[in-house]
Amino acid sequence: MRIKVINPNTTWSMTRTIEAAARASVSSDVEIEAVSPTMGPVSIESHADEALAAVGVMDEVRKGEADGCDGYVLACFGDPGLHAARELASGPVIGIAEGAFHAASFLGRSFAIVTTLGRTLGRARDLVNEYGFTRACVAYRACEVPVLGLDEDPESAYAALRVECERTIADASPDAIVLGCAGMAGMCARLQSELGLPVIDGVAAATSLVEAMVRIGAKTSKREEFAAPPAKEVVGLLSPF
C-alpha cells in the first residue's frame, strides 16, 4: 500500500515533521510518500494562501494517480483543495482537519481546536460545520504562533501552545483537544502526556484512517460529484491543468 501525504505548503522542513508523524501512525507494510508541491505559499494562514495551495495539491494528486498511489492525506488544517483532490483521486483522500474531528469524536462528547493564528479559526469553524461536528466542537482557540514559528522556534512555540491548551481546558472543559496545524504534529505526544487528556494530531489521524479505508477496499465514489472533472481547455498560467 502506498499513501501520499501532501504538505500543501512549500516548507520542506515541515514536510519532514509531517512525514515522521505519518510513518509512525501506519503499519509496517505501508509506504509513505511525503511531499510539498513545487509551487505555492511557504505557509498557509489565509484564504488567499489556501486558494494558491489548492493548485499544488491538485498537481500532486495528479502525479500520485500516475504513480499508482492508493490514497492521500492533505496535511494542512484548512483541508485545501480537498474536493478537487477527490475528483482527481481514485482512492480515499482525507484532510487532517476532517480526520482529526472524526478521531476526537471517538474519544469523548466534545473537543476543542487549538490552532496557530486566530484569523484561521473562521475556516476551522466552517469545516466543523461542513463535516457535521458543530455540537461536538466546544471551543475555537489560537496560540497566535505563526505556522513557520513552529519550526523556527519550537520550544517557545510549544510553550505558547501549551498555555493556550491549558486555558482552553479551564474555560471550555473539552474531552479532547485537536491540534489545528500539521506543524504541531511533533508536539502531540508531549502535550497529551503533560495535559492529561487526549490530544489529536490530524496527520496521524488522517493517515491511519486512509490506511484503514484502503484496507477495506474503500475508494472515492465516482458516481456524480467526485467523478473526474469534465475535460476542458484551461488557458494561461494554469494551462498545464
Ligand SMILES: NC(=O)NC1=NC(=O)NC1=O
Ligand atoms: N491552521 C493552520 O495553521 N494551518 C496550516 N497552515 C499550514 O501551512 N499548515 C497547516 O496545517
